[in-house]
Amino acid sequence: MHEVTFEDAMMADLVPGTNYLKGDDSNYTRSEPVHMIFKFPGLRGVGNMGGIRRAMQENPIFGSSQEEAFVVLLDTRKHENWQNVYDPMSGILTYYGDNESSSQHYLSTNNAGNKALQKFFQRAYNEPESHLAPFFYFEKQVDDSVKYVGIAIPYVPGTSEVDALSLERFTDPRTGIPFENLVGHFTVLEVTAKREWLYDLKRGITVSEHAPNEWLRFLVDRDLSSRVERPLVPGERLRRRERLLESIGYRMTIFRRTQGRFRRGLLESRRCCDLCGMAVEPLLVASHILPWSVADEHQRQDLDNGLLLCVTHDALFDKGFITFEDDGRILISEMFPRQEWPRLSIDETMHLSHIPRNKAYMRLHRANIFKTSSR
Template sequence: MRFKYDELSSAPLLINSIYEGGSKRNPAADDPLTKLFKVEGYIKSVGNRGGFRKSNKEIDGKSTSEIGYVVIFTTGKEVEWPDTFYEETGTFIYYGDNRVPGDYLKTKQNGNMLLKDIFEKAYSSPESRKDIPPIFVFKSTGVGFNVEFLGVAVPGIKGKALSDVLELTTGGEGTNQFQNYKAHFTMINIGPEGVSREWLAELKGKNISTNHYAPKEWNNFIENGPERLTPLDSKNKKTIDNTYDVTLPSEKQYLRKVRLTQGKFRENLLNNSPVCKVCGMNMPQLLIASHIKPWRYCNDYERIDSHNGLLLCPTHDAAFDGGYISFDDEGNMVISHLVSSLNSELLRLNIDNKIELDPMQLEYMKWHRDEVFKKK
């Protein structure tokens, strides 16, 4: 099922449904999750930035220190955070919010601290599990700001010990090495009715002794922990999908339709200068027409605007698309501190690299520096 942006404040959370972003061309204003999780009768929603977003309980219009629920947003494309949903087993792997050297528990959003807390409680008593906030998982569809609801995640997996489901991993290289959590969740079977707005309101309340509107499987988790969970598997998902008579085109169909225009986009870039902007490699068959402002955040015009493009070889396209390099208004290369000096040398990256940018590209490149480039 598909919900338009102006419908989100009253929309239920249904598995596999798509929730459309706004059209103001502003990431903060167009974020669908902020509007979707604005619960009637309460002041605060969830944040509009980052992948780990918390919504605190409220009393008399004021936020408390208790977390009502958590929203996880993932693109599934982060190199350091390769979040993955395994539909065949109903399990979801989510990486914590640290990727800098130092104490992995001291992060800006305290995401790793929350992961440690909820996983320990999941493997404790029913009384402890009552303090675990539900986690609603969404993934970018690749079209504008649209997101897909993947389901409700609970910490832990049936038959697995705590040490197996909350692992400490190491990433980065050299002085940039960091530690982070790799957390294993179960996506529970919430049924075709999904998550009601009444449950969201219940979760936002300060003194709730029951989860009257909670899915049955959530209450099962609170009572019994991970050992008796019924995960959302592919068979469950097909049942849910078939429950609704949806005549709108799927997101994948829409993607295929829009991407038919990308041939012209690449052709225009090749006609201008058929070489990699960074290294000069001139094999057209290997060159990639890379969007400066990523395709998923563009409107239809921006997706085919050749000023929003750079021709890059596969290596430099990956570095640019991943936010490891960008360019200032003079065309000088900017390199993320996450790229070691050795890798900079191997990738032929240095601050003396300079490309030509026309005035129409500057606004796109500023967007890339602000929203894609890895500053920390």
């Protein structure tokens, strides 16, 4: 079995069947391997307590999101009341939620693990276009190392949502009082999670070029027919090219779905360019104020993060040659030649006909995208 040292864990890919070793510190909270695996430069990682640990999306420039980047499931093997079970033949993981107390509601746990289970099972079964965070499943070993098993998908083909995630009653052995906890059934993809993908996920880049095709295939088609990645043999260039093209195709499908929904929302509220009034619909662009590449899932769909612009003014806005004040007045970059203004139909008297309610996006555009002599 392949092993990764504690010191190397924060630079390693997640490879199925690999053991990630604990550190040498006598304080286990500082030597706990999961905590080390998910360390990212300049970003928060995951906690070092609990079987269900959420990592939130976070961009170094634009702050934290309310969406999970990913969720870590760790079978600690310490619960006598229930045993998490993974069947490698069927690929089905049965995993219990994080409520262990009769004194609280099953959705009120400290780490909000049950809330995450409920949210993502709901999305996986009913909201194919919504953000779905991957669950990375590990099993704790007797030497306190952890073995990475694969990506646990909150979805089982041929099984209904109510059967895949059920609310069950248990009895607290200390008090004899009953309590409720969730029990989830996942399909596990025994595939490698590249370090670059983990970092992209943490930064809110969900349609990443580093995402495994097996994961993208599920997002696009709900297809889990290929659970285990097939190793590439040396010199298999054609297969590598096929996987690359497949990956590009899946990522473009996800992008078109999201962008199409965003554009429809803007068109429903107005039918012309927010700046010049041009109303030829095929020439109108749903322009993100905070760019897609750095926006999180909520921001990518937030209509307050959008302007409906003609292709000319979208290009100027996207490249940072124009931006807008909070009241909608245009600002034209000093880097854009004044003699070109008439050709592209811009002047200093123009203003937006539709002003987004959330001013924070435009302030970020002015501070980070708009071209000035100092940037």
